[in-house]
Amino acid sequence: MNKSELIDAIAAHPGVTDKKTASAVLEATLSEIQGAVTKGEKVSLTGFGVFERRARAARMARNPRTGEAVKVKKTTVPAFRPGAGFKETVASGKAPAAPAKKAAAKKTATAATKKAAAPAKKAATKATATKATAKKTAAKAPAKKAAKKTVAATVKKTATKATAKKTAAKAPAKRAAKR
Amino acid sequence: MNKSELIDAIAAHPGVTDKKTASAVLEATLSEIQGAVTKGEKVSLTGFGVFERRARAARMARNPRTGEAVKVKKTTVPAFRPGAGFKETVASGKAPAAPAKKAAAKKTATAATKKAAAPAKKAATKATATKATAKKTAAKAPAKKAAKKTVAATVKKTATKATAKKTAAKAPAKRAAKR
């Protein structure tokens, strides 16, 4: 499905009788998303997904023809994370979206799962505590994990395996102020 | 930026004076995309990106709390691949989009990269020659690509690892091209 076909489909929706308007709005939307993401802002479309900017560390790649290795410097790329509704729809292969009380069914399922996991909580707590003591991870307290968490984490993991170096209190890292 | 803010931004664009219309079109768009992707159809928005359905093989995951392993059966999820324009914009951190002769700039950059690769020709000589003679044939010198055995390959790999980990080193893990 190319852009023009999408326009047609959109125009077919009730409330959208004008095709050129649909086109204009679509363009504007894409434009806005690009702008927002470029500025590092997340664009959240509840039930659909989130567009965000993501940092990509430098890496080694290779020339497909020669096979020789080439350096690739770090960069930032746009990314999209599908929302719950979208994922569910695609997975089930069902119709687009019928916001209804079907939620009830889902809820039941979740609840059931909960029960099973519940007893494990105790163990979980302990594990967390142990980890904190043993690992001594760098404290990222206030700062959101957003930063270079990924990279740091990787390095840290390796390092930890060998030895525990830095001593930094692992702040309860909660979702204090992040969103 | 949440959905309502996006609507506002869109409404600010010329040609889109009606905010409620913007809302309607946006909803319709998301709806359409979901539907198309659900049906396994790709939605190509040139310069922006492509929405597509992607198969996800079964895997082993773990409960973040307890750490216990849980089986996850295969599923299909929506995915988004940023287009050239979008990526470039985000990477440069510049304005949204000004489809113009900027292409020239890009071209220059590409050319520069080319130079670096040029010397490597020797290694690729054979491949190049082949191409020149019978490009259509596309003689792929090295290993050949297997059919679409992604899943099969994956399973096999796992099995091998379980039985003889070290020995598996040479498994010709071929990856299917499905994009």
Place this chain on the structure above:
DNA sequence: CGTCGATGAGTTCGCTCTTGTTCATTTCTT
């Protein structure tokens, strides 16, 4: 305009998958 309810984020860790290169071919856009 306010409340109820659904939704997203954050967490851990293994394992799959994506990313990135070049260059030619191909499709779609303008």
Place this chain on the structure above:
DNA sequence: AAGAAATGAACAAGAGCGAACTCATCGACG
């Protein structure tokens, strides 16, 4: 019709997904 953008292929390694669960928050509805 002209040209820009997308696709594909081989390969390696880093990157991110995903499950279960909780809560703050967004959003839909009256």
